[in-house]
Amino acid sequence: xxFGKEFAAQMVQEWQEAYMHYxxxxxxxxxxxxxxxxxxxxxxxxxxxxxxxxxxxxxxSLYRAFSGxxxxxxxxxxxxxxxxxxxxxxxVQEGGVEGDYQTMFLMSGEEGGEFELLxxxxxxxxxxxxxxxxxxxxxxxxxxxDELSKQxxxxxxxxxxxxxxxxxxxxxVNLADxxxxxxxxxxxxxxxxxxxxxxxxxxDVIQETEMSNEEEMKEIDDRHFRPAPLDVLDHVKINVELxxxxxxxxxxxxxxxxxxxxxxxxxxxxxEKITQAFVEFYRKLRLLKSYCFLNQxxxxxxxxxxxxxxLRNASKTYLQMVDKSYLGSSDEVTKLMGRVExxxxxxxxxxxxxxxxxxLRPQAKKERHRITFLYGFFSGCSIALIVAIxxxxxxxxxxxxxxxxxxxxxxxxxxSLFGYxxxxxxxxxxxxxxxxxxxxxxxxxxxxxxxxxxxxxxxxLLSSGLSLLALAGVISHLDMEMDPRTKSFRxxxxxxxxxxxxxxxxxxxxxxxxxxxxxxxxxxxxxxHCVCAPLYKVTLPDFFLADQLTSQVQAxxxxxxxxxxxxxxxxxxxxxxxEESEVYKVLYIVVAIIPYWIRFVQCLRRLVEEKDTAHxxxxxxxFSTIAAVTIRTIYSHQKQKTKTWLVLAAATSGIATMxxxxxxxxxxxxxxxxxxxxxxxxxxxxxxxxxxxYAAMVLNCVLRLAWMQQVLGIQTVxxxxxxxxxAVVASLEIIRRGIWxxxx
Numbered sequence: 001x002x003f004g005k006e007f008a009a010q011m012v013q014e015w016q017e018a019y020m021h022y023x024x025x026x027x028x029x030x031x032x033x034x035x036x037x038x039x040x041x042x043x044x045x046x047x048x049x050x051x052x053x054x055x056x057x058x059x060x061s062l063y064r065a066f067s068g069x070x071x072x073x074x075x076x077x078x079x080x081x082x083x084x085x086x087x088x089x090x091x092v093q094e095g096g097v098e099g100d101y102q103t104m105f106l107m108s109g110e111e112g113g114e115f116e117l118l119x120x121x122x123x124x125x126x127x128x129x130x131x132x133x134x135x136x137x138x139x140x141x142x143x144x145x146d147e148l149s150k151q152x153x154x155x156x157x158x159x160x161x162x163x164x165x166x167x168x169x170x171x172x173v174n175l176a177d178x179x180x181x182x183x184x185x186x187x188x189x190x191x192x193x194x195x196x197x198x199x200x201x202x203x204d205v206i207q208e209t210e211m212s213n214e215e216e217m218k219e220i221d222d223r224h225f226r227p228a229p230l231d232v233l234d235h236v237k238i239n240v241e242l243x244x245x246x247x248x249x250x251x252x253x254x255x256x257x258x259x260x261x262x263x264x265x266x267x268x269x270x271x272e273k274i275t276q277a278f279v280e281f282y283r284k285l286r287l288l289k290s291y292c293f294l295n296q297x298x299x300x301x302x303x304x305x306x307x308x309x310x311l312r313n314a315s316k317t318y319l320q321m322v323d324k325s326y327l328g329s330s331d332e333v334t335k336l337m338g339r340v341e342x343x344x345x346x347x348x349x350x351x352x353x354x355x356x357x358x359x360l361r362p363q364a365k366k367e368r369h370r371i372t373f374l375y376g377f378f379s380g381c382s383i384a385l386i387v388a389i390x391x392x393x394x395x396x397x398x399x400x401x402x403x404x405x406x407x408x409x410x411x412x413x414x415x416s417l418f419g420y421x422x423x424x425x426x427x428x429x430x431x432x433x434x435x436x437x438x439x440x441x442x443x444x445x446x447x448x449x450x451x452x453x454x455x456x457x458x459x460x461l462l463s464s465g466l467s468l469l470a471l472a473g474v475i476s477h478l479d480m481e482m483d484p485r486t487k488s489f490r491x492x493x494x495x496x497x498x499x500x501x502x503x504x505x506x507x508x509x510x511x512x513x514x515x516x517x518x519x520x521x522x523x524x525x526x527x528x529h530c531v532c533a534p535l536y537k538v539t540l541p542d543f544f545l546a547d548q549l550t551s552q553v554q555a556x557x558x559x560x561x562x563x564x565x566x567x568x569x570x571x572x573x574x575x576x577x578x579e580e581s582e583v584y585k586v587l588y589i590v591v592a593i594i595p596y597w598i599r600f601v602q603c604l605r606r607l608v609e610e611k612d613t614a615h616x617x618x619x620x621x622x623f624s625t626i627a628a629v630t631i632r633t634i635y636s637h638q639k640q641k642t643k644t645w646l647v648l649a650a651a652t653s654g655i656a657t658m659x660x661x662x663x664x665x666x667x668x669x670x671x672x673x674x675x676x677x678x679x680x681x682x683x684x685x686x687x688x689x690x691x692x693x694y695a696a697m698v699l700n701c702v703l704r705l706a707w708m709q710q711v712l713g714i715q716t717v718x719x720x721x722x723x724x725x726x727a728v729v730a731s732l733e734i735i736r737r738g739i740w741x742x743x744x
Contacts, residue, residue: 003298008022013440015133018129018130018291019295020126020129020295020299020302021122022298022302025302028118028122032112032116032310039111085106086107086312087105088106090104101325102124103121103124123299123318127322127327134295137288141281145336148274148278151274152274155267158266159267162264278343278348279360282360285336285337288333292330303318303319340360362451365455375457375460375461379460382467385468385475388475389471392475392478396478398478410569410571410576411477411497413561413723414558416730417555417558418466418467419727420552420558420730421466422467424738425462425466426460427734427737427738427741430456430738431738433456434742435742438686446540449522452519462515476496477493477496494571522541530542530549538606546595547599547740548737548741550596551734553592554730555730561578568581589634593630596625597626599622600619600622600623603616604619620659624652624655624656632649632652657704660704665700669740699736699739703732703735706729
């Protein structure tokens with residue numbers, strides 16, 4: 001792989017604009033090369049001279065190696081490079097502080113020198129940009145280190161307070177002398193950060209020192225480390241109370257907690273939070289160190305390309321400047337990483353360095369060939385079953401049989417539930433694949449437990465396995481005609497969809513550590529938070545899942561049909577009276593608006609907590625969708641269609657479609673920005689191809705219009721059954737949601 005592609009692949013997406021613009025500098029070098037190619041004769045002569053000189057040097061070095069005359073025996077004065085200097089690099093002094101670097105090109109008078117002069121100007125701009133960004137980030141992590149150190153001090157006091165409730169501040173030293181081991185906690189200070197490195201003093205000395213003499217270790221700890229006084233608890237706010245419906249209701253009744261209990265539960269929760277804080281802080285340090293290394297490597301590569309094209313020797317001078325600059329000589333990040341490692345190993349891994357570093361430096365998940373084989377096998381079997389179903393329908397002429405309508409009304413909605421789930425899982429697998437391809441850290445964004453997030457292969461395995469079970473049920477359930485003797489269908493065959501649903505629910509709620517238990521429980525927890533939306537603090541996984549549920553309205557209605565069909569219907573004869581029940585019709589509306597209602601109340605809670613009017617407007621968008629779905633459903637259930645309800649359905653559907661489309665493209669995606677560096681898009685593009693964004697906007701509008709036509713009950717595909725048309729529109733909505741997920 002070429003360095004340019006590898007360089008772009010290793011970038012941190014959030015910092016993409018701060019990296020050296022390698023491709024821009026490379027394009028300038030191409031212009032220099034084109035100019036050089038116009039003067040082939042001088043270039044050839046220079047190349048020949050250089051090649052001959054290089055061959056003589058290699059031959060001389062070969063003889064020196066055999067005669068023992070190596071460079072290390074030469075005097076220092078003989079090692080100096082006598083070639084003429086090409087550039088001079090200096091730092092501009094601003095108020096006694098080293099400022100930007102400037103390069104003076106000494107060969108600008110030569111033919112084509114203006115191209116090289118432009119190259120060094122752009123090179124200086126890129127280097128100064130990288131240097132400023134790196135300094136800024138180093139200052140940020142030092143302030144964060146100071147805050148983390150203060151949080152450790154607070155937890156030390158909290159730990160002592162929990163273990164020894166009657167201890168006083170004057171007894172802290174005695175406890176330390178007795179071997180008290182302090183831990184750390186995620187405690188947020190109520191007073192502002194003073195900045196600087198003063199707060200990092202404790203973390204400087206909490207290091208895992210390898211000594212054979214235990215007394216010497218104790219002497220070092222006694223001399224440098226003193227636990228924080230208990231008075232620190234008077235200046236911190238302990239944010240460890242779990243967010244529960246009861247806690248939310250209590251906060252409404254009682255604004256604040258008057259007495260802190262300093263319980264073990266608070267300590268345990270605090271330790272979990274500070275552990276996560278250490279892991280994320282260390283990850284940021286690693287990214288910053290990688291940023292420094294990659295940019296130094298990029299400057300080295302581009303200067304070597306310059307030397308190769310121009311036949312000069314300017315890279316040595318420039319790279320010496322890079323090494324002496326803050327970018328190359330700073331070691332704050334490296335030292336800070338060492339301190340974090342030592343502190344974490346000692347206080348969170350019981351001195352086990354391997355265990356501690358395994359948590360701080362998560363290894364990439366190993367791709368198992370078994371997973372790839374299984375999802376490929378299941379996918380192949382699913383495709384074979386689809387072909388078999390099509391052939392069976394055509395051979396038996398089932399589309400023209402008398403039981404076709406009865407099958408589509410009673411059986412098709414049962415199996416369509418699994419189709420919606422599989423399609424959504426396929427779209428999510430695609431999202432995960434492209435998120436990884438474009439280096440979007442989705443596991444951190446969603447808050448997945450380290451190492452438990454599902455990759456696209458695992459999601460494909462689950463979706464292909466579910467599709468295989470569902471299609472096997474469909475092919476065994478293709479009987480269109482009932483038994484003429486019993487006037488009913490076989491009971492076992494008719495119960496297949498119910499058995500499949502029970503299997504899916506059993507696997508989802510299985511308490512044993514099989515089939516990705518961590519991910520299943522994470523999903524269940526998020527679903528519970530969505531159901532209790534007003535009573536739980538809204539987090540990104542919760543409202544992201546609620547957004548996904550808005551595209552699964554037909555799946556919820558299929559679940560309702562399961563209850564009606566197997567509870568009150570005569571499944572042996574494939575008949576039901578669901579459409580005639582007023583209760584079913586009301587629940588048909590309620591079930592459809594539940595996902596939108598969840599998002600509506602989530603927006604209201606965020607509006608109250610964050611005081612941001614954007615959440616209120618987003619809530620109005622979902623409320624307009626609730627009105628559109630309600631009026632549409634009432635209109636579709638009317639036996640005699642009236643123009644009044646038709647106008648209401650068209651108006652509410654139009655408003656909901658326009659507001660949702662505008663919100664998706666402009667607010668969520670951030671597109672249609674005419675002041676953007678990318679015309680009518682946004683400044684930062686995850687996908688480098690701009691046409692993808694334009695296509696996504698057009699496709700989003702088309703799919704929204706498809707949803708609107710289903711709202712109005714317009715059937716433009718006469719050869720499709722009404723139930724099948726509803727399923728197609730619902731599938732298109734799931735696809736639109738998958739596209740929205742990626743560009744969001």
